Amino acid sequence: MRTDVENDLTRTLRAAFASAPPVAPGFPETVTRRRGQRRRRRAAAITGLAAVLLAITGVVTVRPAAESLPADAGPVRDVRAVWPEAVVTLPPLTGGDVRYQVEAALGDGVYLVRPERGAPVLLDGAKVRRLDGIFPADWPGDLGITANHIVWSMATGDGVDVYVQPWRDDGPAVHLGRLPAMDVAVTESGDAFYAVGSTKSGNLWTHRLYRLAAGQEPVPVAAGDGYVLVDGPWAVSGVPQPGAANRLPRVWEPYPSLASVLTAPRSVPTYRNVVTGQTATPVSRASIISCAVAACAGHDGGAVVFWDATGANEVRTGFTLDLRDRADAFFDTSGRFVQVTTRTPRESTSTTTGSHLWDRTTGAVATVRGEMAYDVIDLGFDGGKTVLDLTRIR
Amino acid sequence: MADDFESFVRDRMNALVRYGYVLSGNPHDAADLAQEALARLGERWRRVHARGDPEAYVRTTMARLHISWWRRRRREHPVRNLPEESYDDSGLRAADGDMGLWQAVGELPPRQRVVLVLRYFEQLTDEEIADELGVTRVTVRTQASRALEKLRRVENFRVAELSGRLC
Numbered sequence: 001m002r003t004d005v006e007n008d009l010t011r012t013l014r015a016a017f018a019s020a021p022p023v024a025p026g027f028p029e030t031v032t033r034r035r036g037q038r039r040r041r042r043a044a045a046i047t048g049l050a051a052v053l054l055a056i057t058g059v060v061t062v063r064p065a066a067e068s069l070p071a072d073a074g075p076v077r078d079v080r081a082v083w084p085e086a087v088v089t090l091p092p093l094t095g096g097d098v099r100y101q102v103e104a105a106l107g108d109g110v111y112l113v114r115p116e117r118g119a120p121v122l123l124d125g126a127k128v129r130r131l132d133g134i135f136p137a138d139w140p141g142d143l144g145i146t147a148n149h150i151v152w153s154m155a156t157g158d159g160v161d162v163y164v165q166p167w168r169d170d171g172p173a174v175h176l177g178r179l180p181a182m183d184v185a186v187t188e189s190g191d192a193f194y195a196v197g198s199t200k201s202g203n204l205w206t207h208r209l210y211r212l213a214a215g216q217e218p219v220p221v222a223a224g225d226g227y228v229l230v231d232g233p234w235a236v237s238g239v240p241q242p243g244a245a246n247r248l249p250r251v252w253e254p255y256p257s258l259a260s261v262l263t264a265p266r267s268v269p270t271y272r273n274v275v276t277g278q279t280a281t282p283v284s285r286a287s288i289i290s291c292a293v294a295a296c297a298g299h300d301g302g303a304v305v306f307w308d309a310t311g312a313n314e315v316r317t318g319f320t321l322d323l324r325d326r327a328d329a330f331f332d333t334s335g336r337f338v339q340v341t342t343r344t345p346r347e348s349t350s351t352t353t354g355s356h357l358w359d360r361t362t363g364a365v366a367t368v369r370g371e372m373a374y375d376v377i378d379l380g381f382d383g384g385k386t387v388l389d390l391t392r393i394r
Numbered sequence: 395m396a397d398d399f400e401s402f403v404r405d406r407m408n409a410l411v412r413y414g415y416v417l418s419g420n421p422h423d424a425a426d427l428a429q430e431a432l433a434r435l436g437e438r439w440r441r442v443h444a445r446g447d448p449e450a451y452v453r454t455t456m457a458r459l460h461i462s463w464w465r466r467r468r469r470e471h472p473v474r475n476l477p478e479e480s481y482d483d484s485g486l487r488a489a490d491g492d493m494g495l496w497q498a499v500g501e502l503p504p505r506q507r508v509v510l511v512l513r514y515f516e517q518l519t520d521e522e523i524a525d526e527l528g529v530t531r532v533t534v535r536t537q538a539s540r541a542l543e544k545l546r547r548v549e550n551f552r553v554a555e556l557s558g559r560l561c
Contacts, residue, residue: 006514006542009499018412021415027425031403031432031433182501
């Protein structure tokens with residue numbers, strides 16, 4: 001028998017269907033355009049694979065599809081050709097899990113991967129270390145990385161349970177505590193863990209900082225309230241949604257998100273270290289696209305610029321972005337590598353128009369198909385799961 | 395039923411975007427979901443059309459896309475409920491009433507939300523939902539149970555709040 005909430009839910013969903021906004025003009029044409037884009041992407045992927053195979057034999061230099069290049073970029077190669085030493089093909093998982101997403105490169109050939117179904121897995125060479133024993137079979141929670149631990153959380157009842165397990169050895173999983181929150185981000189400092197628990201009421205998020213230790217109740221740290229972890233122990237205030245220190249990519253997300261439209265540049269963030277209380281404000285050298293604690297990416301009239309948070313090591317590239325686009329920059333954990341992606345505005349189809357990976361140390365740049373995660377970019381499945389492991393370019 | 399793909403798009407786009415709205419809770423994602431699912435259908439139109447129910451194919455694709463898109467976007471730390479994205483409709487507000495159920499549905503994890511939409515809007519059985527999403531029936535029941543528990547808390551809270559207001 002149906003309960004009241006089930007009946008209310010049926011009525012609410014039907015009302016939502018009935019009162020949905022009308023279809024925007026040009027909808028069929030957009031579908032046609034997207035079909036064309038899918039065909040071109042597929043053709044480009046086939047061409048790219050063929051080019052990579054040729055590149056492996058040393059015969060040809062790989063060039064990306066022209067549509068993914070900024071106007072004045074000149075010939076830019078694929079990441080596979082620029083950093084071949086960092087391209088790694090990972091084995092399939094046992095138990096029939098063919099498809100998985102690579103979440104993190106933990107160094108020394110260890111990867112944290114998330115199968116399409118089921119619990120995360122550690123891949124260490126050909127060795128697969130399953131974490132099923134500590135994750136529920138159908139684990140719907142969030143995953144993160146700290147200096148020494150995998151962190152995962154799971155909403156249960158009126159809170160979120162937080163667990164950690166060391167990834168450097170086979171140590172056991174530990175229940176760190178339960179926070180009265182809807183979303184949790186965790187960072188690690190020495191023997192202590194700090195977590196920001198975020199709760200939403202209406203459109204307003206509130207953020208509370210806690211110190212966590214196994215076997216103890218979470219201890220509120222009032223000085224950290226209002227901050228959201230975005231990069232290890234570093235947090236920013238005034239962010240309307242939870243960002244996770246250990247959820248990646250490590251990017252500062254200001255309010256509002258649509259400020260990432262290049263014509264509405266972001267303001268300079270101020271970071272606060274929730275462990276030490278130290279604050280840091282990056283020097284501004286150009287209109288900011290995004291910052292990490294170590295570095296910023298921006299543009300000057302559309303030209304892509306990178307600089308250290310101190311203002312040093314400014315690199316003005318020859319790349320020009322279309323100011324009508326949205327742009328995001330994602331840094332690796334060292335701040336050395338930065339991925340800049342551009343998309344058409346959301347009002348159309350949010351199509352990715354460019355995606356480039358830069359090495360701020362050497363100035364090398366390459367096109368990349370895939371998203372920056374924790375020191376790794378999942379390049380997809382080319383006869384085997386392939387990643388760009390940034391820890392191999394140090 | 396429309397025989398060619400373009401006619402199918404024109405005939406069914408309104409219903410599909412509305413379905414996308416129920417799945418995603420905002421008009422931009424609704425259009426995005428419908429467009430992407432239709433673009434995928436276009437590539438397989440002859441085969442899917444020959445099987446007789448292209449709309450079911452699109453709806454299944456939309457439900458799966460919504461879960462996977464959300465996972466990808468979460469890594470980009472999107473802002474939920476952007477002011478630019480808000481959509482206010484008096485009819486929906488009336489249906490939602492003071493319970494705030496629609497808003498609460500919007501705050502569920504997408505997988506839970508999709509399960510609820512398939513179960514209470516599409517009226518599918520748990521077995522059918524499991525087939526659609528490629529998960530087990532146990533998973534469907536677990537997701538639905540967790541989601542309903544959250545919604546019950548919202549309703550109880552609202553009821554208590556209203557009672558307090560009336561006293």
